[in-house]
Structures are given as structure tokens and as C-alpha cells.
Amino acid sequence: MTVNWAQVFFNSAITGSLYLIGAVGLTLTYGLSRFPNFAHAEFITLGAYIGYLVARQSGLGLPLALVAAFLVTGIVGLLCYRGIFQPLAKKGASIIHLMVASIALGFILRYSIGAAWTWKPLYFTATWSAYDIGPLRITGLWVWLILTAVALAILMHFILVKTKIGKAIRATSSNPELALASGINVDRVILITWFIGAGLAAIAGIFRGADTQIWPLTGWDIILPIFAVAILGGIGNFYGAIVAAFIIGLAENIGVVGLIALGLSTSYRIGIAFLILIITLIVRPEGLAMFFRRA
């Protein structure tokens, strides 16, 4: 069997870009609110449906769909935090209660989406125009995806390092009490982070939906690798997440080659991220965090 390695590496970059966009919001809210938000999967799904509504049903194109999905899902994320998690945290709920509440929120969102759009899969377009460059096969969608991930990485770096809100996010993430004592409005910082995080999840949802299909489990299908990225990168660590996303992208795509060579089902692909997740949790629960500045 000959393997087109150039394509494998290119696919790894695509997978990594998708996971990065999906995981940034999760890792930031996890770091700030100190619990994993399982409803992040549903933010991804919601984004995919809003993108479909704008890009396909209204015919307004992909760029506008990205903006609309970012804003709407961001507001939904903010309201969810304000309406459910903030009151729970103020009442002193344990981390287990917060996690269960996030799963419950996930059900509400997922089945509301199912009720609104039915469970039949939807597709953005039947095929994206493909180009052959040397040994590579590239579609317009993938170029968009990689460019978005690069732009996101640069923008987030700029926000986290240069702007006031970015510095406040980093400060609150590393020490909430000290941040509060320094006059940072911690509640507002957390709300803004939930807005940004849910918005970015929505963008990941559009790309995932456009690349495969849109249905109420679009987000849940990729939640495991996204959790793996957040944990491998170190919770709350944006730079760690970038590296982790591409590590897991590579591992999945090389793993698929291995699975085919071993004659196993390629549906085990998601098991590779799981394996990395478990090994990270056992060997190095803090992930790659120590190699990067905290952000």
C-alpha cells in the first residue's frame, strides 16, 4: 500500500485547525470557571445550524455566516453562563454539580435544535470545488479553514498579550482572588470569555458541518478530541492548545493510515484522541502547560 504522505500531513493541518478553533473556547472557559463545559459540544452544533441558515438558506455566503454564527452563539453562551452556571457557582455548587448542569444544558440545546431542524442530516453543498496541487488535493473549504485558524491564533495572541481584556483573562485564570483584589471585574471577564468561547465553537461548527454533515450531534461527534486538545494543551492555556491541536491532528491522520494497514475499522479514529487523553491524564494531568507561558 502506498501512502500519500503529503496528503496525510495536509489533512493533519486541517484536523488540527478544526480542533484548535473548537478547543480555544473550551480551554479558556474551563480555566476561568474551573469546570469543563460539556455543553460546548452544543455550541458547536448551534453554530453549524446558524451557519447553514445564513450561508445556505439565505444565500449570504460563508464570511457572513461565520460572523452571524459567532455573534448569535456567543450571546447564547453568555446567557447560559449568566442564567445557569453563575447562579450555581454563587450558591457554592460543587464541580460535579456544575458538570452535570452543563450536560443538562447540552440536552436542552441539543434536543431543541433537533426539534427545530429535525434529526435529518443537512449538507452545506454537495461538493466543494477541489484543486490538485502536486500530490495534494485541496478544497476551497479547507483553505478557508486553515486561514481562519491562523487568523484566530494571531488575533487571540494579540488580544491576550496586548489588550486590557486579554490581560484580565490571563490574570483571572491564574489567580482569581488576586485579580479581584487588583480591581479586575472578574464576573465581567468570565462573561466575556464565555461569549468569545461559544462564538469560536460556532465557527468550528460551521467548518465541521460544511466538511461532513450537520445534525444535532455534530458537536458531540468531535467533543472527545476537543477535550483531548484542551487537556493535552493544559487547561486554560491557549498556546498549549495550538500545539496540542496539531499533535492530535497528526496522531489521528497517521493513526488512520495505521488502522488501515492493520485492517481495523477506521471508525476507531476517535479512539486515538481518547488514548492520548487518557495517557495525558495519567502521566501528565497538567498537559504541556509548563512548556508555555500561561495564557
Next chain:
Amino acid sequence: MDPLLYVLDLIVFIGIFGILSLSLNLEFGFAGLANFGKVAFFLIGAYTYALLSQIGVPFYLCLVAGGLVSAVFGLLVSLPALRLRADYLAIAVLAFGEILRLIVKSEEFAGGDWGITVSPAITLVGTSHRVDALVNIGLVYFCLFICFLVAQLLANSPYGRAMRAIREDEVAAEALGKSEAKYKAQAFMLGSAMAGIAGGLYAQYLQYVLPGMFMPMVTFTVWIMVLLGGPANNWGVLLGAVLVQIFVRGTNILKDYFLLPINPSDLQYILFGALIILVLLYRPQGLLKESQIKTKAMEGVRRARNAVKNK
């Protein structure tokens, strides 16, 4: 459909989910472990039962084997996972369940997407479905009774008190010489064994196993039962199991009589989600509160308090 059979069917389901909620209560209620992968151990029990009964092993051995295999997996999973924080444990076990479902879905020996047909545990020749359901009720409630007895004995023993102590304050309990990891691993193992037995009962009652029966949804149905009924109260979680099952059936019946503008199964899960959030917000202790510990020492404390008050 035969209405009596419907009620009998409901009673069987309450029994099976009652065992599951007792097992989660042991892990979450008493030991404070966030098992987000309960369905994994339910699946192990069901598939063990199905595979063993295929080669002609008698049903009681299949049930016991399901519990044992599940307990072994519970121990294996818990050993590395218990050193982890609550959130890491939850993610790891949830992922374990998803991978397990993926394996039985992809592998030939487990029947893949089409699953395995299972022969019923006890077949009486020439009887009706009603009698079959009654036989199942007997079997399921026998197992439920044993699990309840074990859970109650544990809860009220020094062992159970040590578990609660660890749940409340790990450091303080360790300082008193109670090994946190040991108690947690044992709770996890016992909980997994109960879930495995429930899985075996489920497989033989439905007479088939499919990967689709073991979605993460099952885990959270059990969580609703425990949270609603009252964590760390065995009677409470059984009450939770009854209420949630009746609610599920109720919405299914409503579907047949009312024209709803929304798909009833979607509505059911939306209401489930809302219910959990409301319980967590307004009654985190559940319907029935945690049962008071009864020991001589506690009685002494109570008497001393009263004496101080009356002085």
C-alpha cells in the same frame, strides 16, 4: 397494546434502573465520585451476558459473570483514574463509555451494528407475554433486593461512614488513616458490579443487545434519578428511579393522545435537562435528604447538645 403488559414492562424497567441508580448512589452519593460513564459498565454486563448465553451458559452464571467482568473493568478503570480530580475522572470515564460503544459497534464478535439476540433467562413453555413479564419482575426484583441490602448495609456501617468522610474532606479522612484511593476504588468496583448485573438483566429482558442501547443518555438518566431522589439516600434514589421512569412513560403516552407541535421524544429530553438544572439550583439535596448517621457516639453528641440547650 395490552395495558397490563405495559404496566408490567414499566415495573421491570423501574427495577433495572433502580439497580443502576443504587450503584451510582454508591459511587456519587456516598463516595463522591463523578461516574459519567455508568453506561459503559451497563454495556459490559449486557454484552457479557449476551455472549455467554450464546454458548449455552446458564442464565444465573451469565448474570454473575456480567457483574464480575464489569467489576474487573471498574477496578482497571478506577486505578489510574481515581488519582485524578473529579473533572478529569468524569471526562475519562465518559470517554471510556464512548470508546466501548465504538468497539462493540465495529467488531464482528459483538455483532456490530446489528447486535446480538439473547435468549430469555427462564422460558416457560406455552405461556403468555404477561407471565414472561411476571417472571422477569421476580428475577429483577430479587437482584434489586440484594443490591439494596448491600447498599443499605454499606451505608450504615463504619465502612460507609469512612466513605462519606472521604467525600466530605479527603485530607482529614487520610489524616485519620482512611486510605482515600482504597475506598474509592472499592466503591467504584462495587458500583460497576451492580451496573453489570443490571446490564445482564436488561439484555435478557429485551432479548437483544445493540450498540444504540448504550448511548451516554442512559448514564444521565441514572444521574437524574439520583439527583432528583436524593444522593446518599438509597430510598431516595429508588424513588427517583420510579418518578423518572413514570415520567418517561407518561410523555410516551401523551404522544399518542395529544398532537404536540414538538416531537415528544425531543421534548422529553429538553424537560429532563430543565429538571436537572432546577433540582441543582433549588433542591441540590434531592427529594429525600441524606439519611442521618446513627451511632452511639452521634447519640451522645445529640444528648450533649440538648443538655447545653436546656441549661
